[in-house]
Amino acid sequence: MNAGSRTYSIKDLENYCGIKAHTIRMWEKRYEILRPERSDSNIRHYTEEELKKLITISILNRNGLKISKIARLSDNELLREVMKQGTGDEQSDGSFKPGELIMSALRFSEDQFRERLSPFIAEKGMREAYIKIFHPLMQKAKALWLTDCLSRPQEQFIRHVIRTLIFSEDIKLGSPPATESAAVINLGDNEAENNLIFLKYLLKQKGMDVVYTEGTLSGDEIKGIHSIRPFTVLALNLPAAEPENEIKGFCNDITRELKLRKILVTGRYDSSCTWSNGKTEAVSTPAEMAAWADRL
Numbered sequence: 001m002n003a004g005s006r007t008y009s010i011k012d013l014e015n016y017c018g019i020k021a022h023t024i025r026m027w028e029k030r031y032e033i034l035r036p037e038r039s040d041s042n043i044r045h046y047t048e049e050e051l052k053k054l055i056t057i058s059i060l061n062r063n064g065l066k067i068s069k070i071a072r073l074s075d076n077e078l079l080r081e082v083m084k085q086g087t088g089d090e091q092s093d094g095s096f097k098p099g100e101l102i103m104s105a106l107r108f109s110e111d112q113f114r115e116r117l118s119p120f121i122a123e124k125g126m127r128e129a130y131i132k133i134f135h136p137l138m139q140k141a142k143a144l145w146l147t148d149c150l151s152r153p154q155e156q157f158i159r160h161v162i163r164t165l166i167f168s169e170d171i172k173l174g175s176p177p178a179t180e181s182a183a184v185i186n187l188g189d190n191e192a193e194n195n196l197i198f199l200k201y202l203l204k205q206k207g208m209d210v211v212y213t214e215g216t217l218s219g220d221e222i223k224g225i226h227s228i229r230p231f232t233v234l235a236l237n238l239p240a241a242e243p244e245n246e247i248k249g250f251c252n253d254i255t256r257e258l259k260l261r262k263i264l265v266t267g268r269y270d271s272s273c274t275w276s277n278g279k280t281e282a283v284s285t286p287a288e289m290a291a292w293a294d295r296l
Contacts, residue, residue, distance in 0.1 A: 007037075007045040015189065015239055016051060017058045018267070018284075024054070031071035033057060052146045056082045059143060082143045101137055102144065105158050113161050126169040127205075127290060130198050134162045135286050138194065159194055166197045170204060178209030180261075182233035183225060186216050188267045192237045195266065195286055199235055202293040208233065219250065226258050233296060235264040244275070251280040264292050 010021045017024075027033050034054060036044040046054075053075070059082050060070050073081065105113045120129040141158045144150040184200045186192065193214065200212045211229055222234070234254070238247055251263050255278070265282040266289065275282045283289055 006048050008048070008051050010036075010044050010046070013046055013051060013054055017054050019054070019058055027057075027067060027071075031067065033067075033071050053078070056143070056146055059139070079147050082147065102141060102150070102158065105141075105161070106150075106154060108154070108157055110157075110161055110164075113158075114165065117161065117165060121165065121169065126166065126198075126201060130162075130166070131287050131290060134165070135195070135198075138162060163194050163197060166194065166201055170197075170201045173201070173204050176207060179207045180233060181209045181211070181229065181231040182235065183211040183222070183229075183231045184235045185211075185213055185222055185225070186237045187219065188216065188237040188239045190216070192267060195289065196235070196237055198286055199264075199289050199293065202290055203233070203235075203296075206293060206296065219254070222254065223258070230258075232259070232261040233264075234258075234260055234262070235266070238265055238267040247282070248277050248280065252278065255279050262296060264289070 008016075010024060013019070013024055014021050024034070028036070034046065034050050036046045036050065038044060056078050057067070057070055060078070061067055065081070070078070070081075101113075101116055104116045117129075117134070120133045123129075124132070138159055141150060141155045145152055145155040182203045184196050184203070186196055196212070200210050203210045211225060211231060213225070222236075225231075236251075247265060251265065254260065255263060260279065263280040265280060266284065281292055283292055
């Protein structure tokens with residue numbers, strides 16, 4: 001991204017939206033949903049408004065709206081539709097009122113916001129609360145930020161408080177004798193941090209000793225962690241722009257080298273990125289992460 005002119009490359013869009021570059025190009029050609037400027041060397045450059053529009057489109061597409069229908073919507077109709085949706089692939093709970101919860105977060109009062117969210121954990125447990133309440137709430141907050149109804153700090157504040165709640169529940173699990181070791185590592189973007197912390201909680205709940213690292217690491221650093229604290233199960237968040245064949249090759253290589261039992265890959269957010277390849281499985285939602293953890 002060129003910060004000075006606030007333009008984005010197609011790879012930037014791929015990373016932010018989780019939509020493959022060739023899909024973006026196809027949508028541009030077939031539906032004219034974006035109209036990027038081109039450099040003298042024919043390289044596409046997208047504005048921030050086009051980035052926000054594509055993220056909005058990706059939210060609607062993940063919620064089951066066909067791109068052919070989305071393409072016919074005006075900008076105002078797009079905003080109305082995304083405000084109706086605002087969640088990922090999981091079904092929201094009937095008592096879940098995201099608007100009321102988000103309103104309680106606007107003044108940046110962490111104690112008050114935690115008080116509004118904590119009863120969901122007490123009633124449902126962290127697993128169901130995160131899948132049915134917290135993750136949809138973060139998706140709703142992101143949609144509101146994209147439509148300029150929330151500021152970026154307010155959207156980040158909501159994610160921060162949810163993160164602290166997961167950590168609190170994680171601490172309550174204590175340190176029981178572990179039956180197996182796992183590592184949860186981020187090689188992609190920090191947007192996925194809460195999903196990874198949630199996955200760490202699920203693995204620890206299954207009796208695993210879990211190594212978790214915040215921030216982004218390189219592939220070589222995974223081997224360094226393993227040399228100090230060996231593990232047999234690995235969960236990775238990878239960049240959305242990473243080609244699928246390269247991901248599979250990387251996972252096959254590291255499985256053999258480290259003698260791993262299972263690998264989970266996440267980082268993209270459309271159904272086409274759900275696949276299985278030997279000991280590696282790719283998923284896109286917290287519900288799918290939980291199902292994978294159940295199968296271990």
